[in-house]
Amino acid sequence: MNQTTGSRATRILGVGALVALAVMLVFGLVFSPPEVDQRDAVRLMYIHLPSVAVAYTGFAITLVASVIHLRKGSVFWDLVAGAAAEIAVLFTGFVLISGALWGKPTWGVYWQWDPRLTSTTVMFIMYLGYLALRRLDLPPEVRSRRAAILGIISFINVIIVHYSVQWWRGLHQGQTLGVDTKLDGMMLFTLFLSVVAFMTVGAWLLIHRFRVAWLEYQIGLLGFEHALAERRAENETSGLYGSGA
Amino acid sequence: MHWEYVFAGYGIVFASLVVYVVSVLYRGRELSRQVPDDRRRFLD
Amino acid sequence: MTELDLTPQQPAAPRSRPWRNWLIMGGLALVAGVVLYQALTSARVFFLNVDEAVEQRATLGDDTFRMQGTVISEPETAADGALLFTVSFGGADAEIRHVGDEPSNLFKLGEQVVAEGHWEGRVFESSQILVKHSEEYVEDNPDRVDYELDETVPEAG
Numbered sequence: 001m002n003q004t005t006g007s008r009a010t011r012i013l014g015v016g017a018l019v020a021l022a023v024m025l026v027f028g029l030v031f032s033p034p035e036v037d038q039r040d041a042v043r044l045m046y047i048h049l050p051s052v053a054v055a056y057t058g059f060a061i062t063l064v065a066s067v068i069h070l071r072k073g074s075v076f077w078d079l080v081a082g083a084a085a086e087i088a089v090l091f092t093g094f095v096l097i098s099g100a101l102w103g104k105p106t107w108g109v110y111w112q113w114d115p116r117l118t119s120t121t122v123m124f125i126m127y128l129g130y131l132a133l134r135r136l137d138l139p140p141e142v143r144s145r146r147a148a149i150l151g152i153i154s155f156i157n158v159i160i161v162h163y164s165v166q167w168w169r170g171l172h173q174g175q176t177l178g179v180d181t182k183l184d185g186m187m188l189f190t191l192f193l194s195v196v197a198f199m200t201v202g203a204w205l206l207i208h209r210f211r212v213a214w215l216e217y218q219i220g221l222l223g224f225e226h227a228l229a230e231r232r233a234e235n236e237t238s239g240l241y242g243s244g245a
Numbered sequence: 246m247h248w249e250y251v252f253a254g255y256g257i258v259f260a261s262l263v264v265y266v267v268s269v270l271y272r273g274r275e276l277s278r279q280v281p282d283d284r285r286r287f288l289d
Numbered sequence: 290m291t292e293l294d295l296t297p298q299q300p301a302a303p304r305s306r307p308w309r310n311w312l313i314m315g316g317l318a319l320v321a322g323v324v325l326y327q328a329l330t331s332a333r334v335f336f337l338n339v340d341e342a343v344e345q346r347a348t349l350g351d352d353t354f355r356m357q358g359t360v361i362s363e364p365e366t367a368a369d370g371a372l373l374f375t376v377s378f379g380g381a382d383a384e385i386r387h388v389g390d391e392p393s394n395l396f397k398l399g400e401q402v403v404a405e406g407h408w409e410g411r412v413f414e415s416s417q418i419l420v421k422h423s424e425e426y427v428e429d430n431p432d433r434v435d436y437e438l439d440e441t442v443p444e445a446g
Contacts, residue, residue, distance in 0.1 A: 109419060121324050183425075211287065
C-alpha cells in the first residue's frame with residue numbers, strides 16, 4: 001500500500017520539475033548574459049517573473065474552484081481552492097522578496113509605496129486572510145462557503161496588481177511581456193525556461209498539497225464516524241432508543 | 246556585479262521552496278498512515 | 290447496518306484555539322488597513338512629471354513630493370558633495386540638487402529618474418533619487434561592440 005501522497009503521475013512530474021529547475025539554474029546563473037545597465041541583477045528576473053506566473057495561476061485556480069464549489073457544493077473543489085491558494089501565497093512571497101532584492105541594485109531602494117508593490121502586498125495579505133479563514137473553527141459547510149466567496153472576491157486583487165502599472169504612475173516597470181518589451185534572445189529563452197520550470201513545480205506541489213488536504217478531510221470524517229459509532233453503542237446499551245415501542 | 250542580491254534572492258526562494266516541499270511530503274506521509282485504502286480516492 | 294470501522298483512529302487534527310484564529314484575522318485586517326492607508330496617501334499620485342511640478346511650483350511651496358523626468362545633463366558633483374543635474378519631461382526642465390544616498394549604479398545621463406524632495410526657489414532639493422528602469426533588457430556581451438560603434442557614426446560623420 002502506498003503510504004505517501006506520491007503516485008506515478010507525480011513522480012514523472014517531479015522528475016520533470018527537478019530537471020527543469022536544474023536547467024533553469026544553469027541558464028539563469030551561468031549561460032544568460034548580464035544586462036547592459038543592471039549587470040547581474042537582471043538574473044533576479046528569472047525567479048521574480050516565474051513566481052508571478054505561478055501565483056496568478058494559483059489564484060485563478062482558487063477562483064474557478066470556488067465558483068464550482070459554490071454551485072455544486074463539492075468538497076473536492078473546496079480543497080482544490082485551498083491548496084492552490086496556499087501555493088499561490090507562497091509564490092507571492094517569492095515575488096515580494098525577489099522584487100525587493102532586485103529593486104535595491106536597480107531603483108536604489110528595497111521598497112517604495114509604488115502602486116504595483118502596494119497592490120501586490122494587499123493581494124498577499126488578503127489571501128493570507130483567505131487561508132486564515134479556512135482554519136477558523138466554524139462548521140465545515142459554512143467555512144467552505146465563506147472561503148469560496150472570499151476566494152472569488154480576492155481575485156479582484158490579481159486584476160488590480162496586473163493593471164496597476166498601466167492605471168497609475170509608479171516606479172515599477174511596465175509589463176515585461178508587453179508591447180513595449182525588448183528582451184534579447186538569450187534572456188527571453190532563459191525567462192521562458194524558468195517559467196516552464198516554476199509552473200511544473202507549481203503543478204506538482206498542487207497535486208501533493210491537494211492530497212494532503214484530502215487525507216485531512218478523510219481523517220476528519222473517520223473521527224466523526226467513530227464518535228457516531230460510540231454514541232450508538234452507548235445508546236444501545238442504555239436502551240434509550242432500544243426496541244422502539 | 247550585484248551577485249550578492251542574486252544569491253540572496255535565489256537562496257531565499259529555493260530554500261523556502263525546499264522547506265515547503267518537505268513539509269507537504271512529510272504531512273502527506275504522516276496522514277497516509279491513518280487513512281485506510283478504501284478512503285484514498287484521488288491519491289493514486 | 291453498514292459496518293463501522295471501530296479500530297482506534299487518530300482523532301481529527303486538534304483545532305487551534307478559536308480566539309487565536311480571530312486574533313490572526315484581526316491582525317491581518319489591521320495590516321491591510323495600514324497598507325491601504327499608505328497606498329491612498331502615498332501611492333495615489335506616486336510622482337509628478339517635471340512639467341507638472343514646474344507648473345504647480347507656486348502651490349507646491351516647500352511640500353515634499355516626487356518628481357519624474359529624464360536626466361539630460363551629465364551629473365556633476367559640487368564642492369559640498371551635492372549631486373547636480375537637470376531633468377526634463379513634457380517640454381519642461383528642472384535643475385536638481387541632490388544631497389543624500391548615492392543613486393544606484395543605473396543612474397546616468399539619459400536614464401529616467403524619480404527624485405523625492407521639494408522646491409527651493411527654482412531648484413529641486415532632492416533627498417532620494419530612484420532610477421526607473423524601462424522594460425528593455427539588452428544583453429551585455431562582446432558582440433555588442435559594433436552596436437556602440439553604430440551609435441557613434443552620426444557624430445563622426
